[in-house]
Amino acid sequence: MAHLTDMSSRILIIDYGSQYTQLIARRVREARVYSEIHPPTRSVEWVREWNPTGIILSGGPNSVYGENVPTADPALLDVAPTLGVCYGMQLISHLLGGEVIRGAHREYGRDEVIIDEGEALFAGFTPGERTQVWMSHGDHVEKAPPGFRVVAHSGKQAIAAIRHESKPILAVQFHPEVAHTPRGSEIIANFLFDTCRCTPDWTPGAFIEEEVAKIRAQVGNARVICGLSGGVDSSVAAALVHRAIGDQLTCIFVDNGLLRLHEREQVERTFRAHLGIDLRVVDASQQFLDALAGVDDPETKRKRIGHTFIDVFEEAAQSVGDDVRFLVQGTLYPDVIESVSPTGGPSVTIKSHHNVGGLKPDMKFALIEPLRELFKDEVRNVGRELGLPEEMVGRHPFPGPGLGIRVISDVTQEKLDVLRQADAIYLEEIRSAGLYNEIWQAFAVLLPIRSVGVMGDERTYENVLALRAVTSTDGMTADWFHFPHEVLGRISNRIIREVTGINRVVYDVSSKPPATIEWE
Numbered sequence: 001m002a003h004l005t006d007m008s009s010r011i012l013i014i015d016y017g018s019q020y021t022q023l024i025a026r027r028v029r030e031a032r033v034y035s036e037i038h039p040p041t042r043s044v045e046w047v048r049e050w051n052p053t054g055i056i057l058s059g060g061p062n063s064v065y066g067e068n069v070p071t072a073d074p075a076l077l078d079v080a081p082t083l084g085v086c087y088g089m090q091l092i093s094h095l096l097g098g099e100v101i102r103g104a105h106r107e108y109g110r111d112e113v114i115i116d117e118g119e120a121l122f123a124g125f126t127p128g129e130r131t132q133v134w135m136s137h138g139d140h141v142e143k144a145p146p147g148f149r150v151v152a153h154s155g156k157q158a159i160a161a162i163r164h165e166s167k168p169i170l171a172v173q174f175h176p177e178v179a180h181t182p183r184g185s186e187i188i189a190n191f192l193f194d195t196c197r198c199t200p201d202w203t204p205g206a207f208i209e210e211e212v213a214k215i216r217a218q219v220g221n222a223r224v225i226c227g228l229s230g231g232v233d234s235s236v237a238a239a240l241v242h243r244a245i246g247d248q249l250t251c252i253f254v255d256n257g258l259l260r261l262h263e264r265e266q267v268e269r270t271f272r273a274h275l276g277i278d279l280r281v282v283d284a285s286q287q288f289l290d291a292l293a294g295v296d297d298p299e300t301k302r303k304r305i306g307h308t309f310i311d312v313f314e315e316a317a318q319s320v321g322d323d324v325r326f327l328v329q330g331t332l333y334p335d336v337i338e339s340v341s342p343t344g345g346p347s348v349t350i351k352s353h354h355n356v357g358g359l360k361p362d363m364k365f366a367l368i369e370p371l372r373e374l375f376k377d378e379v380r381n382v383g384r385e386l387g388l389p390e391e392m393v394g395r396h397p398f399p400g401p402g403l404g405i406r407v408i409s410d411v412t413q414e415k416l417d418v419l420r421q422a423d424a425i426y427l428e429e430i431r432s433a434g435l436y437n438e439i440w441q442a443f444a445v446l447l448p449i450r451s452v453g454v455m456g457d458e459r460t461y462e463n464v465l466a467l468r469a470v471t472s473t474d475g476m477t478a479d480w481f482h483f484p485h486e487v488l489g490r491i492s493n494r495i496i497r498e499v500t501g502i503n504r505v506v507y508d509v510s511s512k513p514p515a516t517i518e519w520e
């Protein structure tokens with residue numbers, strides 16, 4: 001890989017706080033062009049100095065006509081070719097004299113746009129063609145600014161894309177960066193290569209070597225522990241760090257009592273079979289149950305779980321050695337963006353992932369998180385490159401807070417046992433129907449709602465279980481999985497028959513957004 005500073009093309013992404021900003025970076029990365037994300041507070045002089053080949057303005061949660069909202073100096077639009085996305089498009093319109101208003105209905109999820117004419121941003125598309133896109137906005141551009149023309153529209157003539165008549169300023173209302181805009185990468189590539197004339201010479205193939213070098217420099221001779229869950233991210237992080245520092249690394253697997261049926265045994269077995277790394281298993285289930293007793297607020301649960309993890313790691317570190325100064329976590333970008341604002345930009349907290357927003361503030365370790373800017377499927381590829389078996393890299397994600405955020409309301413041992421049993425049947429049936437690899441993630445949720453049923457002529461009054469299964473590539477957007485009805489029927493029958501405490505099963509048909517994958 002050529003060194004970053006030698007790159008002939010560089011894209012500056014300005015983060016207005018969208019959940020998807022890093023996905024823009026990822027698409028640019030996939031097109032083999034170098035990019036960096038920066039907050040909207042960078043001055044025009046700073047940007048000129050940075051010398052971008054092109055600029056992308058991300059989406060964001062604010063409304064451009066609101067007070068104290070992030071904005072841009074209009075002079076920015078003359079520094080380099082610019083593409084505005086969602087809030088970015090609204091901002092360009094607002095700055096240059098167009099009209100942005102709150103719409104009667106908000107548009108969330110799938111939509112279609114019609115390409116109005118032969119526009120370079122849509123090279124490869126046919127004029128008049130309808131193309132599927134992902135929308136997530138409440139405001140819209142009612143009138144394009146003077147000097148702009150509309151190059152795509154949606155629904156009832158709503159403006160979906162605009163371009164300046166003579167300057168390289170383009171904007172789209174939808175999100176080309178998400179996987180649910182199937183031809184979004186082509187649109188971004190058209191901007192990069194047609195409008196910005198970028199050269200595709202940044203290949204991330206040496207990501208591993210670069211990270212290995214960084215980790216060695218950071219760690220020196222110190223000892224390092226890794227929070228290992230057996231999931232994809234921590235296994236890949238462990239393998240990567242092990243490649244860098246070998247025996248200085250010890251992995252700690254915490255049984256937090258919130259794991260799935262037989263998970264502890266399975267993780268130990270797979271890990272020992274495939275990775276020659278020192279592994280310690282710590283049983284901390286009672287500690288987690290105590291921390292969760294009586295808590296039903298999701299954010300409080302997440303923070304208690306996050307803090308308890310660190311307590312457990314700190315204690316475990318003492319048995320590893322006196323000089324444990326670093327904690328490796330398999331944190332990925334979605335964990336970060338949903339928890340905090342990574343660039344100091346204006347994103348809001350959606351949920352505090354236990355390993356980011358839920359961390360203990362006075363923790364003793366410095367963090368090593370080599371995957372912090374990547375997405376799940378990119379991590380899977382790094383894992384394959386490192387030689388990890390498909391059994392590890394192909395696993396469905398399972399969140400650190402585990403069943404603790406799938407028992408809605410307060411967590412007790414009894415509820416966990418009911419959920420664990422139902423969840424195991426659900427996954428067993430998915431596997432035996434041959435659907436495991438078609439689904440990105442599947443799990444059951446125990447609801448604090450009871451309903452009346454009749455079983456063997458007797459009245460029952462028991463809990464409702466919700467099933468969730470989604471398709472996704474990166475966890476940032478997701479769609480509910482379309483199960484064959486007979487499989488759903490079989491799952492429901494088995495759960496109601498075999499699990500005492502559940503007499504009704506429902507299936508969750510919400511996409512993300514506007515829902516999230518987990519319920520809490």
Ligand SMILES: Nc1ncnc2c1ncn2[C@@H]1O[C@H](COP(=O)(O)OP(=O)(O)OP(=O)(O)O)[C@@H](O)[C@H]1O
Nearest residue numbers: 227228229231232233234254329330397398399400
């Ligand atoms: N039971 C556990 N024991 C030790 N560390 C854990 C445990 N659960 C989670 N962690 C830590 O928290 C991080 C984030 O968890 P997360 O579930 O996002 O990732 P993962 O478990 O590695 O992968 P996956 O998303 O495939 O489940 C993990 O990478 C790991 O470092």
Ligand SMILES: O=c1[nH]c(=O)c2[nH+]cn([C@@H]3O[C@H](COP(=O)(O)O)[C@@H](O)[C@H]3O)c2[nH]1
Nearest residue numbers: 352353354397398399400401475516517518
């Ligand atoms: O390790 C984790 N710690 C957490 O606190 C956490 N919360 C959600 N998730 C997982 O992240 C992905 C996106 O989930 P959401 O759509 O619910 O935010 C899904 O794969 C979730 O299972 C977590 N993983």
Ligand SMILES: NC(=O)CC[C@H](N)C(=O)O
Nearest residue numbers: 059060086087137138139
């Ligand atoms: N996703 C976005 O960028 C949304 C922009 C703006 N907040 C709206 O709702 O229209």
Ligand SMILES: [Mg+2]
Nearest residue numbers: 231398399400
């Ligand atoms: Mg996990």
